[in-house]
Amino acid sequence: MDSAAAQSAAPSVLDLSPVIPVVVIEDAADAVPLARALVAGGLPAIEVTLRTPAALDAVRAIAAEVPEAVVGAGTVITPEHVAAAVAAGARFLVSPGWTDGLLExxxxxxxxxxxxxxTVSEVLALLERGVGEMKFFPAEAAGGVPYLRSIGGPLPQARFCPTGGIGLDSAPGYLGLANVGCVGGTWMLPPDALAARDWARVESLAREAAGLRP
Known part of the structure; x- marks a missing residue:
C-alpha cells in the first residue's frame, strides 16, 4: 500500500475532532478511565505518546476496553515503535518528524x-512521496498561525495537525485556517487533575475543547 492509499484507507485523523488530546500516561491503570472521560467530552481521537514505559499497555487497554475511542500512538520515532504500536492496537500513528525509514x-x-x-522543504518532500496530511511541530516555536497561513497559498494540498505549545486561547486561530484539520494539545489534561484522577474535570475540559471548531 502506498502513502496516499494508506492515508485514504480510513477516515482522516484530521477530521475526527477539532482537538486531539496528546496524552502522557505514567500508570496504565489510568488509561481506560481517562479515555472514557475524553470520549464523553467529545474528543474520540486520543494520541498516547510513547514516552513512558506504560504507554503501550495504555494503548492496548484503550483499544480493548474503550471501542468508541480512536486510540493512536504518538512520539513514534523508529520502525520498532511502529511495529509495537500496531501490535498494541493503535489505529493511527503520529511522529514529531520523519526519515525515509520511518516513513516507509x-x-x-x-x-x-x-x-x-x-519547514516548507519537509512538506514538499512528503508531498513528493504522496503524503498530504502531516503534523506541524513544534507549532508555536516553528512559526504558529502566521507560518501556516503563509504556506497555505503555495501549498494548499497539504493539511496539518499543529501540535506544540497550543492552548485553549490559541487553538481557534489554528482551527480557522483552511489547511488545518485539527490541533493537538494537552490543556484538557492538567497535571493536577490527572494526579487526582479527576476524570469529571477532564471530561468538562474535553467538552470545552470539542466546541472550538469555528
Missing part, C-alpha cells in the same frame, strides 16, 4: 499516519 514503516503499517514537519 508507517506506510507499510496500513494505518493512517501523521509525520511531523516544521
Amino acid at each position: 514503516a508507517m506506510r507499510a503499517s496500513g494505518l493512517p499516519f501523521l509525520p511531523g514537519v516544521s
Whole structure:
C-alpha cells in the first residue's frame, strides 16, 4: 500500500475532532478511565505518546476496553515503535518528524499516519512521496498561525495537525485556517487533575475543547 492509499484507507485523523488530546500516561491503570472521560467530552481521537514505559499497555487497554475511542500512538520515532504500536492496537500513528525509514514503516503499517514537519522543504518532500496530511511541530516555536497561513497559498494540498505549545486561547486561530484539520494539545489534561484522577474535570475540559471548531 502506498502513502496516499494508506492515508485514504480510513477516515482522516484530521477530521475526527477539532482537538486531539496528546496524552502522557505514567500508570496504565489510568488509561481506560481517562479515555472514557475524553470520549464523553467529545474528543474520540486520543494520541498516547510513547514516552513512558506504560504507554503501550495504555494503548492496548484503550483499544480493548474503550471501542468508541480512536486510540493512536504518538512520539513514534523508529520502525520498532511502529511495529509495537500496531501490535498494541493503535489505529493511527503520529511522529514529531520523519526519515525515509520511518516513513516507509508507517506506510507499510496500513494505518493512517501523521509525520511531523516544521519547514516548507519537509512538506514538499512528503508531498513528493504522496503524503498530504502531516503534523506541524513544534507549532508555536516553528512559526504558529502566521507560518501556516503563509504556506497555505503555495501549498494548499497539504493539511496539518499543529501540535506544540497550543492552548485553549490559541487553538481557534489554528482551527480557522483552511489547511488545518485539527490541533493537538494537552490543556484538557492538567497535571493536577490527572494526579487526582479527576476524570469529571477532564471530561468538562474535553467538552470545552470539542466546541472550538469555528
